[in-house]
Amino acid sequence: MPELRQNLATREWVIIASERARRPNVYAEAPERLLSGNRPTFDPGCPFCPGNEELDLEVSRHPAEGSWQARVVRNKYPALAEEGPVLRRNNGVVRTITGVGYHEIIVETPLHNTFLGLMDVPAVTIALQAFLDRGRQIAADPRMEQIVFFKNHGERAGASLAHAHSQVIGLPIVPGDVRHRIEEARRFFDDTGQCVFCTMLEYELAGRQRVIAENEKFVAFVLYASSSPFHIWIMPRDHRASFLNIDPADLPMFADIVRNVLHRLYTRLNDPDYNLVIRSTPVKEPENGYFHWYMAVVPRLSRTAGFELGSGVWINPTIPEDCAAFLRD
């Protein structure tokens, strides 16, 4: 019997289509996709490889001195413009805001043939430090309301360049989707006095059916109401609304679990395409008891179609507990 499951935090329903259910292993890509041997360490035509630094406008490099391990550059085709005031126009029907904001690339390694799941923890930590530093700087711009960190890994996930990188966009608005999630979290807090994300984490740790990795500071689990195969949340054990307020001393632990999860996807599913996003509270909101930042990892192994578009309900043809067991082993 198929089952509808609700995500407690977002209140979104998914259909776990057990009648069509497929074993997790059918989602493994061909082993030929694995990086080893397929790509050179250095590609002279790659804008993100060392030696081509002048091709993009550099924002920062990490470490600041010596050869860089991570770099932040401006996106060559930015979705938003950095200069200019936030101007609103509203004639009662048409609402417009000038598209000011930031759109930057975080190059996560100088090497052309590696990525976060294959790097060591100190190298991943440097990349995540670049996320944090840059996020804090963008947040200091009074025009900014929301910062979105994301990664498109592989063509199906929207990547156009192979060299490992993430992106950060600073927006002059709080997106409706973000506002909606915060309102749901606040409602849960009003009803129960608890953070809905802490509640979910506690439940996952009690049952352990969907937990795939953990360390002292973070837990990774396949979502109970996964909208697609291998839909994963990486959640800090410490309650904190904003990623930007993370204790920098916790970054190596964050790096450890990110590397662990991406390494599992790489080895168990042969480097699938995926998106990764950090969900965090709007930059002008104070720390609070109800929102809890996390990272979502969403492999692009099934296609969304008209039904998802028309209903917001996703059909997931895998059993989340099976996906977790497959990644755990």
Next chain:
Amino acid sequence: MPELRQNLATREWVIIASERARRPNVYAEAPERLLSGNRPTFDPGCPFCPGNEELDLEVSRHPAEGSWQARVVRNKYPALAEEGPVLRRNNGVVRTITGVGYHEIIVETPLHNTFLGLMDVPAVTIALQAFLDRGRQIAADPRMEQIVFFKNHGERAGASLAHAHSQVIGLPIVPGDVRHRIEEARRFFDDTGQCVFCTMLEYELAGRQRVIAENEKFVAFVLYASSSPFHIWIMPRDHRASFLNIDPADLPMFADIVRNVLHRLYTRLNDPDYNLVIRSTPVKEPENGYFHWYMAVVPRLSRTAGFELGSGVWINPTIPEDCAAFLRD
């Protein structure tokens, strides 16, 4: 300068990325994609071609007597099961509902090498009559809360079979996404005494910059806040909350505009992949002043990636007014 635009009805923001903007004609597919000559009228291996009717469980045929012009069959791999009660489980964290519902295919023509955009209006009317009849029957099942009609046209839109068909899913819940849109519409009505969709339609008809087709009963326009290139709404001029309450006498006019819009996409963009959905009020809601049914047509010409996933904000690399002009000519 890029611009953020808000959809008045959904309150979703999109980024109109004018700095990356591409001319509408770059989205035209190769003319080789056009059906003419590429496919036979009849494919003996196609489950939806005449002669293979026994391969699927038939629900209804239209007309009921003689050779059929449209047929409704059960989906062979249904996401939901028809039999059984709606049972809810809720332990405070985990919420589950049994996956009961309908998942059916509307085969829109007996011919293997045509589709709604190439059929004549009487033939499209018969297909839409099948939508309506079947929708009303499903709505009569007291377990059902929402009916979603949708089409996946082409592989990138999620279609696995080429023969022209749509799908209908009956759900035992009102999806959060639907509820959210209704709440926004009700809020607009409370504030202004008007239907937000009627207001948008009136605005489009006053300016005409984005209108691409119209007849006595319907108007088609590219959305002011299009989330992707050529994002189109087909809206009835008459205010009505549910598609299921359409006057059957209006179906030929609906068929006329659907055919018109899909024909334009076919000839101007060389048969792009697209999704099509009907947005309608939940089946148990009465007719009301604030919600207004419509059909959305969303060509799959750009890819959603991590940013859209993480923010709910879409980046549209085209100017909606240019897309409308391109389809109008």
